[in-house]
Amino acid sequence: xxxxxxxxxxxxxxxxxxxxxxxxxxxxxxxxxxxxxxxxxxxxxxxxxxxxxxxxxxxxxxxxxxxxxxxxxxxxxxxxxxxxxxxxxxxxxxxxxxxxxxxxxxxxxxxxxxxxxxxxxxxxxxxxxxxxxxxxxxxxxxxxxxxxxxxxxxxxxxxxxxxxxxxxxxxxxxxxxxxxxxxxxxxxxxxxxxxxxxxxxxxxxxxxxxxxxxxxxxxxxxxxxxxxxxxxxxxxxxxxxxxxxxxxxxxxxxxxxxxxxxxxxxxxxxxxxxxxxxxxxxxxxxxxxxxxxxxxxxxxxxxxxxxxxxxxxxxxxxxxxxxxxxxxxxxxxxxxxxxxxxxxxxxxxxxxxxxxxxxxxxxxxxxxxxxxxxxxxxxxxxxxxxxxxxxxxxxxxxxxxxxxxxxxxxxxxxxxxxxxxxxxxxxxxxxxxxxxxxxxxxxxxxxxxxxxxxxxxxxxxxxxxxxxxxxxxxxxxxxxxxxxxxxxxxxxxxxxxxxxxxxxxxxxxxxxxxxxxxxxxxxxxxxxxxxxxxxxxxxxxxxxxxxxxxxxxxxxxxxxxxxxxxxxxxxxxxxxxxxxxxxxxxxxxxxxxxxxxxxxxxxxxxxxxxxxxxxxxxxxxxxxxxxxxxxxxxxxxxxxxxxxxxxxxxxxxxxxxxxxxxxxxxxxxxxxxxxxxxxxxxxxxxxxxxxxxxxxxxxxxxxxxxxxxxxxxxxxxxxxxxxxxxxxxxxxxxxxxxxxxxxxxxxxxxxxxxxxxxxxxxxxxxxxxxxxxxxxxxxxxxxxxxxxxxxxxxxxxxxxxxxxxxxxxxxxxxxxxxxxxxxxxxxxxxxxxxxxxxxxxxxxxxxxxxxxxxxxxxxxxxxxxxxxxxxxxxxxxxxxxxxxxxxxxxxxxxxxxxxxxxxxxxxxxxxxxxxxxxxxxxxxx
RNA sequence: GGGCCUGUAGCUCAGUUGGCUAGAGCACACGACUGAUAAUCGUGAGGUCGGUGGUUCGAGCCCACCCAGGCCCA
Numbered sequence: 001x002x003x004x005x006x007x008x009x010x011x012x013x014x015x016x017x018x019x020x021x022x023x024x025x026x027x028x029x030x031x032x033x034x035x036x037x038x039x040x041x042x043x044x045x046x047x048x049x050x051x052x053x054x055x056x057x058x059x060x061x062x063x064x065x066x067x068x069x070x071x072x073x074x075x076x077x078x079x080x081x082x083x084x085x086x087x088x089x090x091x092x093x094x095x096x097x098x099x100x101x102x103x104x105x106x107x108x109x110x111x112x113x114x115x116x117x118x119x120x121x122x123x124x125x126x127x128x129x130x131x132x133x134x135x136x137x138x139x140x141x142x143x144x145x146x147x148x149x150x151x152x153x154x155x156x157x158x159x160x161x162x163x164x165x166x167x168x169x170x171x172x173x174x175x176x177x178x179x180x181x182x183x184x185x186x187x188x189x190x191x192x193x194x195x196x197x198x199x200x201x202x203x204x205x206x207x208x209x210x211x212x213x214x215x216x217x218x219x220x221x222x223x224x225x226x227x228x229x230x231x232x233x234x235x236x237x238x239x240x241x242x243x244x245x246x247x248x249x250x251x252x253x254x255x256x257x258x259x260x261x262x263x264x265x266x267x268x269x270x271x272x273x274x275x276x277x278x279x280x281x282x283x284x285x286x287x288x289x290x291x292x293x294x295x296x297x298x299x300x301x302x303x304x305x306x307x308x309x310x311x312x313x314x315x316x317x318x319x320x321x322x323x324x325x326x327x328x329x330x331x332x333x334x335x336x337x338x339x340x341x342x343x344x345x346x347x348x349x350x351x352x353x354x355x356x357x358x359x360x361x362x363x364x365x366x367x368x369x370x371x372x373x374x375x376x377x378x379x380x381x382x383x384x385x386x387x388x389x390x391x392x393x394x395x396x397x398x399x400x401x402x403x404x405x406x407x408x409x410x411x412x413x414x415x416x417x418x419x420x421x422x423x424x425x426x427x428x429x430x431x432x433x434x435x436x437x438x439x440x441x442x443x444x445x446x447x448x449x450x451x452x453x454x455x456x457x458x459x460x461x462x463x464x465x466x467x468x469x470x471x472x473x474x475x476x477x478x479x480x481x482x483x484x485x486x487x488x489x490x491x492x493x494x495x496x497x498x499x500x501x502x503x504x505x506x507x508x509x510x511x512x513x514x515x516x517x518x519x520x521x522x523x524x525x526x527x528x529x530x531x532x533x534x535x536x537x538x539x540x541x542x543x544x545x546x547x548x549x550x551x552x553x554x555x556x557x558x559x560x561x562x563x564x565x566x567x568x569x570x571x572x573x574x575x576x577x578x579x580x581x582x583x584x585x586x587x588x589x590x591x592x593x594x595x596x597x598x599x600x601x602x603x604x605x606x607x608x609x610x611x612x613x614x615x616x617x618x619x620x621x622x623x624x625x626x627x628x629x630x631x632x633x634x635x636x637x638x639x640x641x642x643x644x645x646x647x648x649x650x651x652x653x654x655x656x657x658x659x660x661x662x663x664x665x666x667x668x669x670x671x672x673x674x675x676x677x678x679x680x681x682x683x684x685x686x687x688x689x690x691x692x693x694x695x696x697x698x699x700x701x702x703x704x705x706x707x708x709x710x711x712x713x714x715x716x717x718x719x720x721x722x723x724x725x726x727x728x729x730x731x732x733x734x735x736x737x738x739x740x741x742x743x744x745x746x747x748x749x750x751x752x753x754x755x756x757x758x759x760x761x762x763x764x765x766x767x768x769x770x771x772x773x774x775x776x777x778x779x780x781x782x783x784x785x786x787x788x789x790x791x792x793x794x795x796x797x798x799x800x801x802x803x804x805x806x807x808x809x810x811x812x813x814x815x816x817x818x819x820x821x822x823x824x825x826x827x828x829x830x831x832x833x834x835x836x837x838x839x840x841x842x843x844x845x846x847x848x849x850x851x852x853x854x855x856x857x858x859x860x861x862x863x864x865x866x867x868x869x870x871x872x873x874x875x876x877x878x879x880x881x882x883x884x885x886x887x888x889x890x891x892x893x894x895x896x897x898x899x900x901x902x903x904x905x906x907x908x909x910x911x912x913x914x915x916x917x918x919x920x921x922x923x924x925x
Numbered sequence: 926g927g928g929c930c931u932g933u934a935g936c937u938c939a940g941u942u943g944g945c946u947a948g949a950g951c952a953c954a955c956g957a958c959u960g961a962u963a964a965u966c967g968u969g970a971g972g973u974c975g976g977u978g979g980u981u982c983g984a985g986c987c988c989a990c991c992c993a994g995g996c997c998c999a
Contacts, residue, residue, distance in 0.1 A: 009960055016964070317999070319926075336999080445929045445997080452928090562930080566997055592931085592995070599932085599994055632938075635931055636995050646936055646951055652964090653951085660961045712938055716950060728966065735960065821968045824957060831958055832966080861966090901960085 003899035003916070006924055007735045008744065010663025014776050018655055020620020024768045028141065031771075036784055037146050041550075043787045044087030052078055053545055053555035053585070054147075055568045056093035056155065056537055059129040060100050063139045065594045065602070065639060066561065068612040072628040073591060073707075074559050075145040079764035080702045083790045089550045090147030092140065093540065096129035096156035098533040102464035104128065118463045119502045125464040129156055143612070143621050144767040146786065153544045155536045162494025163543030164466045164536055168458075169490055170579040172470075173483030176421050179413055181348040182457055183331075183338050186410040187400040188356025188370070193412060193461040194400060204397035204406055206238040207374055210281055210324065210388040211381055212267065213249055213301035213310055222296075225289040226259055231266040233301055233312065234277070234388060236323030238395065240377040241370040244362055245330035247346050248311045249301055250337075251293040252318035255325060260285035267388075268296075270325020277324050281389040304386035306363065315340045332411035342454055350411035370408060415459035415468055415529065417578065425450060428577045436587035438705060439634045446565045446573070456574060458532045465530030466493070467501040469509075473516035474523040485510060501526060538571030541584035558585040562592060589705060591633035597640025610639045622768045623648045629707040629765040650715055654766070657718040658773045660727065661755040664734050668748040670779040675746040677797060683859070684750045686806045687726050688797040690717070691754050695791055698761045702790075707765070714762060722754070725810065729859060736900040738923045752778070757791040808848055809859060812841075815885050816860045819877035823889035826875070833901050836864035836892040840871045841885050863892035863903035899924070 031037075052074055057067055074090070081088040105124045106113045113121075137149055153160060171177040185194040212232035220227025233249050251257065256271040260278065262285045269277045271290060278285045293314060300309040310329075317336040318327050331341025332350035341348055351362045358365045358373065364380055365373045381387035400407050419425040428450050437443040459468055469489040470481040489509050492500060501509075506524045515522045545553035554576075560568055569588055576584035595601055596608035603609070615624045627647050631637040677688055694717050701710035730747050737744040756777060763770035763785045774785040782788045816839070820832050829835040837860060841849050849856065849867055856865035871886050879885040892903035897917035904917035913921055 004960070007960070012961095016961080316927080321926095439930090441929060448928055449997080562996055565929085595995070597936085601995070627937095630937060638937090640936085642936060642952090650937090650951065656961065656964065660965090663961070708938065712950070715937095719950065723961090724966070727961085731960080731965095817967055821956080824967075825955095829957090 003920070003924070006899065008664075008667070008737070008739055009735060010660060011666045012659060012663040012776070014659045014662045014773070016652075016656060016659055018620060018622070018651065018769065020622055020768065021617055023772070024144070024616075024621050025142070027768050027771060028144075031146075031784070034783065036786060037148070039784070039787050040082060040146065041087075041089065043782075044082065044089075047085055047087040049550075049552065050078075050081040050086035050088040050557075051545065051551055051553075051555040052081075052088065052090065052557045052559060053540065053551070054091060054093045054153075055558060055560045055564065056095040056153070056540065057136065058098070058100065059094040059096045059132040059136065059154075060104065061132065063136050063612060065610050065612050065615075067136075067140075068143055068624060069591060069594055069628055069633070069637065070559070070561060071140050071145050072143055072625050073589075073633060075143070075147075075767075076625075076629065076707060076764045077557065077559060077589075077705065079146070079767065079786065082786070083760065083764065083788065084699075084702070085789060087550075090145075091151070091153055091544060091548060091551065092137075092145075092147050092149065093153040093544065094129070094133045094136070094155065095533060095537050096126075096133070096154050097465040097530075097536055099460075099462060099464070101125050101128050102462060105464075117502075119499060121463050122499055122502065126156055129154070139612070142616060144625065146767075153540070153548075155533075155540075155543075158497045159494050159547065160536075160543045161466050161498040162490050162492075163547065164531065164539055165469050165490035165493045165498065166487060167539040167542050167575060167579060168466075168469065168531065168535070169483050169486030171417055172481045172486050174422055174579070176417050176424065176578055177458075177481060178416055178418055178421075179479055179481075180416050180455070181332070181350065181411040182414045182416075183333055183335060183348070183350075183409045183411045184414070184461075185398060185407050186356075186412065187403065187405065187407045188354070189400065189403045189405045194407060200399050200401045200404075201396045202399050202404075203394050204399070205392055205394050206397065207240055207378060208236070208238050208391045208393040209240055209378060209381070210234055210236050210277075210390075211243070211304055211328070212386045212388060213304060213326075214386075215268075216300040216302055216309060219296075219299075222299075223259065223289050223291050226266055229259075229261075229266045229288075230264075231259060231268060233268045233296075233326045234324045235326050235328040237328045238393060239333070239374075240381075241365075241373040242330045242333040243304070243328065243377055243381075244306065244358065244365060245332050245349050245351050246303060246310055246328055247331060247341065247349060248313050248329040248337075248344070250313050250315040250318050250327040250329045250340055251296060252325060253293060253314040253316065255293055255318070255320070256290055257293050257296070257325065258287055259289035259291075261288045262286075268326065270320060272320040273323065273325050280391075283388075305380050305384050311344075311346075313340060313344050333409050335409070338411070339454060348411045352408070352410050356408060356410075371406070414457050415470075417456040417458055417574065419453065419455050422578065424574065424578050427581065428573055431573065431577050431583040435583050435585060438587060438589040442562070442565060442588055442590050445562070446569060449566055449570060450573070456532075456571075458535050459529040460532055461528075462530050465533060466498045466536065468527045468529050468531055469501070470527040471506055471510070471524040472527065473519060473521055474525055475521040476516060476519040478516050478518035480514075480516065480524060485514070534567065534571040535575065537568055538575035541572060541576050542579070545584070553580075553584055554582060555585050557587045557589060559589045559591075562590040564590070592636035595636050595638050597638055597642060599636065599638060615644060619644055619648045619651075620768070622766045623651050625765050625767065626651055626711065630711045632708045651766075651769075653723075654715065654718050654762070655769060657722055657727075658755060658759070658769075660723075661751045662773065662776050664730075665748050665752045665755070665778060667739060668745070668752055668778055670749075670752055673740075673745050673748065674752075675742065675749040679742070680746045680750070681743070682802065683726070683729065683806075683855070684746050685797075685799060686802060687721075687750045687754065689799050689803055690721050690726075691750075691757060692794060692797045694721075695757060695761070695793060699790060699793070702764070710761075711765070714758070717758075725813075727751075729861060732858060732861070732900060732902070736920060736923055741923075759785060760788055760790050763788075805848060805851075808845065809852060812839075812845065812849065812885065813860060815877070815879045816862075816887055818879075819887035819889050820860075820862070822875070822877055828875075828889060828891055831901070832861045833863050833903070834892055834896075835862045835889050836866075836903070837862050838866050838868045838871060838888045838890075839885065840868050840887075845885060863894075 078088045214232045258271045259266040262283050296312045299312045303310050329337045331337045331346050331348045356370050360366050398407050469486045506526045541553045545551045572584050697713045698710045734747050759770045759773045770785045823829045877887045894903045894905035895907040898915035899920040
C-alpha cells in the first residue's frame, strides 16, 4: 500500500515562481476591468479623509528611477492609510508649462520656429505636454500605483490656469505683487532675457584691470598709520564697461586688509592677496598698516571718473581666489552685487538698453555698445589716473545658445512677490513650525532658506506659461495690476484657457471705461511676461485641493525628494501663506535621491543609470516596490544589480512562505473549521503570539512611515519564526494527522490567520502579489485586498509568560541542532528524524524541559527525545556558556514508519499495517 | 566656499538615556533532505562600527578636526 496518498500534503495552484513581468500586466488589466480604484473610493465613503497631495512631475521625457521611488512611496502611504480606515484619494498631477517644453518644441521646429505665432507655439507646447502625460501615466500605472489616472490634474487645464491667475490676483490685491528690477542674463544681439538653460559657457577674451577707488576722507582717525596719506581701495574686474554702474566696493567681513605704500600713495587690498597683487601690477610696496575690513564699513570712496561716491560694504561673497579682495559692485550687473545691493538698499541701477548700448544720458559712453565701451572705459581710467594695470585674460564666459554671442548681466523690470509686505517671511517662518517635518531636519533646511531668500521673482520672458495679467497705459507706460480686473481675467482663463491672452485685444479683458490712474488715458497694452512655473505648481493647493470635492486644503501630507525644500515645498508654502495665511500641508515627508551601488549619483556619461523600465522587465514592479520599502528613504537610496538580485531572492522567500501556507490550508474552511485560540496546543498559541507582535511592529512602522522596518520584520518573521521553526515543526502534524482532526485544524487556523494577516500587511508594498494570494485564500472576503483593512489587533492573543518559556526552548533547540549537526558529520544520522537525543540539563532549564517532555521530539523534529540524569559515552555535545546542557545523539531505535518517517520500536505489531507506527495507525483508520 | 544630511559585515538594516564577547536577514562555504524541490532545513566563516584626536572607569553612541558621498545654494 502507498501510504503517501493517506497524507495531507500541500496542494496549491499558486505558482512558486512569480513570473511578475508577465503576470503583473494581467492583474493591471483585471484591476482596470473591475474598476478597482472606483471600489476603493466606494469603500472609503463615510470614513475620515487622508489627503496626500501629489507634487506634479514635469511632463517631459520618460520616468526615471527617482520618479518611481517617489510615486511608490506615495502609493505605499496611501494604501496604508486606506487599510487603516481612511478615505485616501489619490489625484496625480503634472507640471505642464515652462521652458524645457518650450525649448524642446522650438528644437523640433528647427528653422520654422521664427515663422509661427506665439499662439501656435503654445498649441504645440500643449500637445507636447499631453503626449508625455500619457506616456508617464502608463509608466506610473505599471508600477501598481492606484489613483484617478483618468482625471489627473494638469497645470495646463483651463480650470488650473484660471486658478493660477486668480492666485496672482490675490497677491495683487493684498499688495504683495510689485514691479522691480533684477539682473538677468541678457542677449544684446537677440534683445531678450535668457534662462539659465539657454546660457552656454565658452572661452572669451576680456580685459583684466586693477582700478583705484580713492577714499573720500582721510583714514587717520581709524588707522593712524594712514594719517595724512592718500589712500585708495583697489578693485579688479574683467568687465570695465560695468564701472559706470558702480555704486559700491565690497570687502569680506572676516578678512584682514592691508595698506601698501606704492609710489607715495597707499593701496588697500586683502592681506591674503597682497603679494599676488603687487606682482601683477609689477610694483614694490611697503606694508604700512593691517586692519579689519570692519573699520572701513560704510566709509565712502570716490567713483574714479563719475562725480559720485562709492560706498564700502561688507559681503560674504568676496573671496581670495583672484583679484584684490575688494569687489567692484554694480547691483544692476551681477547676481551677488544685486543681492548685496538689495540688502544695503542700493539702487538696482542699469544704464544699458535692450541692444546693449549705454543710455543717452550716460556721461562719456552714451550710445556705445558695452563691449566696445571697454577700451574707452580703460582710456578714461588712464586719463583720471585710476588705472594700475591692464591686461587681457581668457576665461569661461556666458554666451547665448542661439546666436553664440557673449551675453551680459543686466537689470530689467521684473515682477516680484514681496517677502516683507504683509509679513510673508515672518508668517511663513511661523507656519514652518506648525508643520510636522519628516525627517525632522527638513525644518532646519526650509527654515534657513525662507529666512534668507530674496523677494520671489515671478516673471519670465517666455511664451509657454500663464501670463501675468497686468496692463500698461499706452500713453504713459503706467502699470495697471488691479485685483478686480485680474480676477475677471482669471475667470475668462477658466472658461477659455490662458491662450486668449495672446488672441484678444487688451480692451476685451478690461471693464468699459477703464482709465489710467496716472494720465487718465484709456488705452492699454497687455503685459507679455509669463509666470514662473514654480508659481504654477505652488498654487496647486488652490487649483486642486480646494477645487475638487473629494480633496481639501491643507493637505495631510506632501511627499517629495529633499530637493523640493527649495522647490515645491517652498513655493507652495509662500503661495499659501501669502494668500491664506497658513501652510498648505500638515506634514511634509522627504526622501533622498537614488544613487548607484557605490553611493554615487547616476549619470548617463558614467553609465550607471538604472531605469525603472529595465527593473520591471527583469524583476517585476513588486520587486521594485520591495526595493523602495526595504531601504531607509530618509537617506539616499542605492540601487544596483546586486541589490535587486538580493531583493528578488527575498521576494521569493516571502512568496514561498505564502505558497506553502496556501498549500497546507487547501482543505480548510474558516467558516466551519476555525479552532478557538484557547483550545490550541501551546506552540500554536506561541505562533499566534508572534503574529500579534509582528502586527504591532508592522502597524507601528506604517504609522510612523518607517517602511524599511516593516520589510525587515516581515522578512524575518517568514524566515525565522515561520519557515525555520514553526512551519518546520508543524509538518509532521499537518501531514500525518487525520484531515479533520483538532490538531490539524488548529495548525491550519494558525496558518490561515497568519497568511490572511500577512497578506493584508504586505499589500501596500507587494500590491500585485498580495492580491494574487488574496484570490487564493479560502473564506468569504472582499474581491481585492486593496479594499480590505489591516488586521485588527487582538491583544488577547498575547501571552508574555508563554513567550518566555519558548524563548528558552528555542535556545535549547539551537543547542540540539548543533549536536545533530555533529552527528550528521559523523554519518550517525542524515535527516533529523533518524535521530534520538538524550539531554542532560540542570537548574531552570531542566525544570522547563520537564514540562515539555512529551513534545521535545516534535520540537526538535527527531524520533525520540529523553531527559536523563547522567550521560556517558564519547560523543557528548556540551553547550558553551550559560547553563550547562549536554546532548547525546544516537540513531533512533526501532523501525522507520513508512508513513510519517519517524522511528518507533513498536512497528510491526499490527498485521494489517505492519510498517506503520501507532500514531499513523490511528490516523489511517 | 556656505546650509542641511549620511557613512555599522559583500548587500539591506537593528543597535533604547554611553555599560555586549557589536546583532538580524540575505549572499557565501560546507553539510542534510528529496513529502515547500529551480524549494526546504542545519552548521560555519564574515566587522580596528569612514579616519584621527579628545571627554570618561568605560564610546558604535558625546565633542573637535579630517576623509568620502548626497541634496540645495554660491
